[in-house]
Amino acid sequence: MTTGLFFEDFEIGAKYSSQGRTITESDVNTFAGLSGDFNPLHTDAEFAQTTVFGERIAHGMLTVAISTGMSNWTGIFAGTTIALMEQNIKYTGAVKFGDTVHLEMEITEKKETSKPDRGIVKIAAKMLNQKDDVVVDMLWTLMMKRHTS
Amino acid sequence: MTTGLFFEDFEIGAKYSSQGRTITESDVNTFAGLSGDFNPLHTDAEFAQTTVFGERIAHGMLTVAISTGMSNWTGIFAGTTIALMEQNIKYTGAVKFGDTVHLEMEITEKKETSKPDRGIVKIAAKMLNQKDDVVVDMLWTLMMKRHTS
Amino acid sequence: MTTGLFFEDFEIGAKYSSQGRTITESDVNTFAGLSGDFNPLHTDAEFAQTTVFGERIAHGMLTVAISTGMSNWTGIFAGTTIALMEQNIKYTGAVKFGDTVHLEMEITEKKETSKPDRGIVKIAAKMLNQKDDVVVDMLWTLMMKRHTS
Amino acid sequence: MTTGLFFEDFEIGAKYSSQGRTITESDVNTFAGLSGDFNPLHTDAEFAQTTVFGERIAHGMLTVAISTGMSNWTGIFAGTTIALMEQNIKYTGAVKFGDTVHLEMEITEKKETSKPDRGIVKIAAKMLNQKDDVVVDMLWTLMMKRHTS
Amino acid sequence: MTTGLFFEDFEIGAKYSSQGRTITESDVNTFAGLSGDFNPLHTDAEFAQTTVFGERIAHGMLTVAISTGMSNWTGIFAGTTIALMEQNIKYTGAVKFGDTVHLEMEITEKKETSKPDRGIVKIAAKMLNQKDDVVVDMLWTLMMKRHTS
Amino acid sequence: MTTGLFFEDFEIGAKYSSQGRTITESDVNTFAGLSGDFNPLHTDAEFAQTTVFGERIAHGMLTVAISTGMSNWTGIFAGTTIALMEQNIKYTGAVKFGDTVHLEMEITEKKETSKPDRGIVKIAAKMLNQKDDVVVDMLWTLMMKRHTS
Numbered sequence: 014m015t016t017g018l019f020f021e022d023f024e025i026g027a028k029y030s031s032q033g034r035t036i037t038e039s040d041v042n043t044f045a046g047l048s049g050d051f052n053p054l055h056t057d058a059e060f061a062q063t064t065v066f067g068e069r070i071a072h073g074m075l076t077v078a079i080s081t082g083m084s085n086w087t088g089i090f091a092g093t094t095i096a097l098m099e100q101n102i103k104y105t106g107a108v109k110f111g112d113t114v115h116l117e118m119e120i121t122e123k124k125e126t127s128k129p130d131r132g133i134v135k136i137a138a139k140m141l142n143q144k145d146d147v148v149v150d151m152l153w154t155l156m157m158k159r160h161t162s
Numbered sequence: 163m164t165t166g167l168f169f170e171d172f173e174i175g176a177k178y179s180s181q182g183r184t185i186t187e188s189d190v191n192t193f194a195g196l197s198g199d200f201n202p203l204h205t206d207a208e209f210a211q212t213t214v215f216g217e218r219i220a221h222g223m224l225t226v227a228i229s230t231g232m233s234n235w236t237g238i239f240a241g242t243t244i245a246l247m248e249q250n251i252k253y254t255g256a257v258k259f260g261d262t263v264h265l266e267m268e269i270t271e272k273k274e275t276s277k278p279d280r281g282i283v284k285i286a287a288k289m290l291n292q293k294d295d296v297v298v299d300m301l302w303t304l305m306m307k308r309h310t311s
Numbered sequence: 312m313t314t315g316l317f318f319e320d321f322e323i324g325a326k327y328s329s330q331g332r333t334i335t336e337s338d339v340n341t342f343a344g345l346s347g348d349f350n351p352l353h354t355d356a357e358f359a360q361t362t363v364f365g366e367r368i369a370h371g372m373l374t375v376a377i378s379t380g381m382s383n384w385t386g387i388f389a390g391t392t393i394a395l396m397e398q399n400i401k402y403t404g405a406v407k408f409g410d411t412v413h414l415e416m417e418i419t420e421k422k423e424t425s426k427p428d429r430g431i432v433k434i435a436a437k438m439l440n441q442k443d444d445v446v447v448d449m450l451w452t453l454m455m456k457r458h459t460s
Numbered sequence: 461m462t463t464g465l466f467f468e469d470f471e472i473g474a475k476y477s478s479q480g481r482t483i484t485e486s487d488v489n490t491f492a493g494l495s496g497d498f499n500p501l502h503t504d505a506e507f508a509q510t511t512v513f514g515e516r517i518a519h520g521m522l523t524v525a526i527s528t529g530m531s532n533w534t535g536i537f538a539g540t541t542i543a544l545m546e547q548n549i550k551y552t553g554a555v556k557f558g559d560t561v562h563l564e565m566e567i568t569e570k571k572e573t574s575k576p577d578r579g580i581v582k583i584a585a586k587m588l589n590q591k592d593d594v595v596v597d598m599l600w601t602l603m604m605k606r607h608t609s
Numbered sequence: 610m611t612t613g614l615f616f617e618d619f620e621i622g623a624k625y626s627s628q629g630r631t632i633t634e635s636d637v638n639t640f641a642g643l644s645g646d647f648n649p650l651h652t653d654a655e656f657a658q659t660t661v662f663g664e665r666i667a668h669g670m671l672t673v674a675i676s677t678g679m680s681n682w683t684g685i686f687a688g689t690t691i692a693l694m695e696q697n698i699k700y701t702g703a704v705k706f707g708d709t710v711h712l713e714m715e716i717t718e719k720k721e722t723s724k725p726d727r728g729i730v731k732i733a734a735k736m737l738n739q740k741d742d743v744v745v746d747m748l749w750t751l752m753m754k755r756h757t758s
Numbered sequence: 759m760t761t762g763l764f765f766e767d768f769e770i771g772a773k774y775s776s777q778g779r780t781i782t783e784s785d786v787n788t789f790a791g792l793s794g795d796f797n798p799l800h801t802d803a804e805f806a807q808t809t810v811f812g813e814r815i816a817h818g819m820l821t822v823a824i825s826t827g828m829s830n831w832t833g834i835f836a837g838t839t840i841a842l843m844e845q846n847i848k849y850t851g852a853v854k855f856g857d858t859v860h861l862e863m864e865i866t867e868k869k870e871t872s873k874p875d876r877g878i879v880k881i882a883a884k885m886l887n888q889k890d891d892v893v894v895d896m897l898w899t900l901m902m903k904r905h906t907s
Contacts (some may be wrong), residue, residue: 046493195642344791380496
């Protein structure tokens with residue numbers, strides 16, 4: 014297992030990508046039930062036929078939720094993350110049932126803080142589908158542990 | 163049921179709030195399984211005791227997911243939402259197992275687009291806990307249907 | 312959000328209907344696991360081929376469970392329901408995987424009780440599929456809060 | 461495994477009871493998500509403190525759903541049930557998180573139909589908690605297969 | 610309900626089989642989330658196309674998990690099982706989404722222990738698919754209650 | 759992300775361990791529903807009080823299921839696993855709700871096969887609780903991809 018990275022270990026420009034995962038009807042149903050979001054775009058096939066998508070699509074936020082899981086699969090956040098501070102999210106494409114998505118991250122910025130035991134890391138994180146279309150484009154800000162000496 | 167609001171129906175400054183919901187260990191476990199995010203902050207009680215929180219806390223994104231469900235409970239998005247376009251999210255407080263959160267929304271901005279059948283609505287959306295602390299502070303951008311004539 | 316209705320607010324003959332929801336294989340599997348009901352009509356495709364339905368069908372009670380969620384989406388029960396007292400349920404049609412159902416309610420009766428802070432409301436509640444066939448025909452009896460003065 | 465009973469096999473007055481099951485916060489959360497019923501009686505601990513129950517209680521219909529699973533555990537319905545036709549349900553007590561319930565059934569009535577391959581069976585079905593209070597009192601009507609000769 | 614069998618009740622050579630159950634995409638997704646096992650064999654349709662299976666397959670352990678449920682459906686373990694001690698498992702075939710499996714058990718061995726209130730029972734347990742191919746071949750060792758006198 | 763290991767990459771004696779995970783009532787309920795195993799040891803608190811454990815315990819197989827997820831978190835199996843062939847499992851301790859477990863693996867044996875593109879790897883895998891008691895002791899046999907040249 015890759016050990017979680019400390020603030021010092023992150024390098025600007027370093028890239029990490031995850032394996033893929035197929036978004037299923039069952040994922041969408043579970044997300045609807047967990048979030049309470051039964052917007053008919055996601056859970057009413059008759060209604061969905063009348064939309065521009067022509068079929069039910071995944072909740073955008075389900076794709077974002079899965080991106081956070083994928084980022085943890087890389088192991089770089091395990092045990093060294095103090096907090097997820099901010100997420101700026103642009104939804105740039107619909108995810109249909111059966112699409113397979115994966116995460117690509119790039120470290121874009123590091124900032125020290127007034128506390129010597131931590132630092133801020135910014136990450137450009139994109140979710141892409143099986144055609145390599147970016148479906149969610151994000152900027153994440155995390156507070157990471159720092160070795161002190 | 164409140165009918166979903168069209169672009170014209172949104173008024174700057176209008177406020178909507180939802181009933182509350184208690185975030186449970188089961189919610190956190192379901193979210194971990196759905197997202198794949200088993201970061202020990204959320205799922206390892208032994209590790210969590212060593213953190214500043216002293217106990218497992220909910221995934222920030224679970225709280226955001228629940229906020230989207232709560233926004234749908236208001237009914238204002240049902241059938242009139244074309245797409246969720248952007249979400250800017252600041253995590254401002256931890257949610258512990260057993261905390262009860264609710265959503266407060268305020269319409270802050272409306273923008274016409276080049277297409278006459280739709281418009282953009284911006285919403286300040288906050289999740290507050292039972293002590294009225296803001297735990298997530300968000301700005302949402304949605305594309306809503308518009309009556310054309 | 313529509314505020315929950317008090318006893319006084321219900322009017323005989325008033326009708327409420329909900330948006331639809333597509334019943335999925337995943338809903339049926341989740342219901343089987345939650346209820347413990349793995350009757351082969353619902354969870355064994357080989358067996359189901361030998362029945363009059365020719366395929367797996369949803370648990371009748373899953374459709375009823377979803378009807379209660381749909382009734383809450385209307386908002387009329389939020390915070391003003393003291394208790395669900397009775398449900399009389401007739402299963403009038405099978406729900407197949409992929410069918411889309413919605414709820415139609417009509418207030419049919421109101422009764423005062425000996426206590427001034429509550430009253431009984433009876434509701435005819437039907438679940439219909441995408442062909443407008445009634446698949447479940449119900450009569451619900453609820454105890455609702457009443458304004459006292 | 462007890463083979464499913466045919467119409468002929470049911471005897472008026474025969475009783476069947478199931479093992480127990482503890483209703484958990486996780487069951488209630490799963491039911492809320494599956495049904496879409498987030499009524500604050502069940503999912504908002506702050507609100508629930510203001511009710512006569514003083515705490516969150518299980519959805520009545522969750523208890524009914526579990527009763528159907530328990531009836532299947534007896535094996536008497538496996539493969540010989542044509543359809544569940546009717547359920548008349550009286551909710552007679554609240555189920556709190558952590559209560560343990562079980563099912564007691566008694567065959568109360570059998571009716572032939574115009575078709576020789578099936579018959580109707582009526583069953584009084586009660587759910588009792590760990591103090592032997594009846595929390596749900598039901599009458600079920602099922603169409604069962606019949607041996608023809 | 611068949612009462613759970615005591616040590617004395619088990620007979621060498623006795624066979625028990627269960628009804629079937631169709632393994633679904635939703636089962637696989639739930640298992641992935643519960644176990645945390647998102648190996649792309651099971652959850653990435655694009656990757657799975659490149660394997661010898663040509664499509665996603667169920668986790669072997671999901672099939673084993675379901676076999677334990679099926680063994681409980683027989684009722685023979687209810688309330689008389691002290692502990693499951695050992696399981697030796699050979700995976701002999703892939704389970705594809707939509708396959709229907711069932712359990713066949715045969716009692717193969719009984720052993721007394723130094724304690725008079727219990728005994729050890731060994732069971733050959735096989736999971737077979739709809740073509741009667743054995744997909745999992747197991748030997749289970751259980752500690753069962755014994756009548757003492 | 760650690761790339762999945764090929765047959766050549768495994769070294770006898772190499773050890774891998776995972777982060778921990780707290781087993782919850784919700785995990786046990788989800789496993790009961792997925793497997794169909796509602797044995798009262800796991801889901802009936804009243805019954806469980808009468809056992810040697812004095813309380814509900816996790817399904818042994820749930821702990822095994824979680825061990826497979828934990829082994830995937832290490833990344834060593836991602837994309838290079840052809841099949842899980844065998845698992846020999848000894849249950850050596852009960853897991854109570856709230857216990858935190860983790861996985862320790864050691865590569866114990868490698869075997870070539872008649873096919874040059876694959877090889878067999880045997881792994882001693884143990885699940886330990888927060889007191890470092892081994893609760894499940896396993897031997898896994900996997901078929902892994904091999905570089906051919």
